[in-house]
Amino acid sequence: MRLLIDLAIAILIAAVVGFGSAVIVLDRDRLFGAVTRGEWTAWPDSGSANADPYTEAMLARSGEVPLGSGEGLAFTAEADRNGARLSGRCSYRIVGQTPAARLWTLTAYDGDGHLMENPANRTGFHSREILRREDGSFVIQVSPHVEPGNWLPVETDRALRLVLRIYDTPLTSGGVGDAILPSIERVSCS
């Protein structure tokens, strides 16, 4: 009898620890292989044949199709330069330059990973339509209110996620190295 109780307890512990830890790990962001530069994080391994099992499991659960290393690299930002989480209630300026690439796109998502709904029907910018300063750098205004220049409208009270996809870039073969990415500065919050 005592043996049965002990066995039952052991199996319960095994089930709780095993399944619980798997769920907790998979609900968080991808664990391994993250490369962070400033506010931006990329997972170069997720687009290669040697993705780790956690990344594979996360991709299978989300249904996401990662960019292959021969296609490009996606950087995600969820916080501004000071580390505060991006929020749809705030306005931001994305300032600077992007790493060498043939093409890039910047897209705004909500916290659940859906495209940002907005009346202007603009969910992002790409590198050829953006207005630049004379030195080639750019400023993108992420804001619920109309802004001059490159305005990326957002309409949410909740979290915000920005994805910068860089296509045909040496970063995927030569490593991210000290790539310089634009910084995200908070302007104001309502």
Place this chain on the structure above:
Amino acid sequence: MIRGLLFALGGLILGGIIHIVVILLVPDFADRDAWTSMGRFGPDGAFHVLPMSEPGTEPLPYLDPRMATAVCRFSLENGPIRIKADMPDDFWSIAVFNRRGSNVYSLNDRTAERSDIDLVIATPVQLVQLRENPIPALEQSIVIEVPISRGFALIRAFVADPTLLPGAEAALRAANCSADVKAPAPPPAPAPTVEPDTDAP
């Protein structure tokens, strides 16, 4: 007391094993993974153009809304497959994934150094057979070896401007995921394909 602790320790170790098994098996049992989602768009063995990602209606999560996308699920069980497509001049890329959704190959228009896609996907065994009996029609093709039996290919084509969308979508609709492996590319070649002693690489 010590007995109980030993059982608890055993439970923890077993829990660790369960954790590893769960993580490894999730891709095979997931029901919302990319492979399963793509089954909604049409039968296997053909490219299906996905609707452009709009707020509220994303065909797959985190697709670039500025890219037109086509997907094809394929199987290599009946021999190698050949993907052919005439692409627009602007940026495009193609990526090959295994059944579990891991990328096994990818290429863009600049690394391909050509404006059309002519890709032959073969298993290692099929590639050996292709090398022994080269098919003249595949001389211009990019032949890749992937250790998978099933998988999917995804083509992305950049749409710089909404006016260019019809052209990109037409190119993707015309993409062929089960092109005849033995069919000649530009000039007509003799029908029999077994030609020993040609220039094997």
